[in-house]
Amino acid sequence: DIQMTQSPSSLSASVGDRVTIICRASQGIRSDLGWYQQKPGKAPKRLIYSASILESGVPSRFSGSGSETEFILTISSLQPEDFATYYCQHHNTFPRTFGGGTKVEMK
């Protein structure tokens, strides 16, 4: 099974900061990766698929990059509504494992 490792597990940031979250796969997964945002008490929402394609309606301050084993989610200028937990998930084979999550908290 492919293991997904996210870092950091949490971070503190201020509105306007640039935020970077890393996701590493235990083996190459091409660009078969999605990024999800989850707010407390809500279901996850997909932000990005195929590593870098933004879902319709997702603000352009979110971007994704990477391939094979290393992927990055970047929030270019953190907004108040972006404080949440972010997960990566590979879509390469089954089981389609998630990363452990990164909680973005207000500094």
Added chain:
Amino acid sequence: EVQLLESGGGLVQPGGSLRLSCAASGFTFSIYIMTWVRQVPGKGLEWVSAISTDGGTAYYEDSVKGRFTISRDNSKNTLYLQMNSLTVDDTAIYYCAKGGWTDDWGQGTLVTVSS
């Protein structure tokens, strides 16, 4: 608009069984792989199971193999998860999601396994 409505969660004793349902609407259900994901409250997401479009192929996370069975009824636009031999470690919110790439999610149903 895609809608996924899970039901069937609740309190069950260890060793018991439960069947979850997910009613889908707003898309052509029969052409999508469907997925179950769970989340222990306050913890991370765990992929559980997925099923092919015709129901002929199922995939499971190791800890549920042999205990959980995923199925679907394309005539009713409904996804199921039969859960047997439940343990306390199965306590979680169970989400159904559209697609093998989990592009849309329901709001989840809480399963609590406790004596």
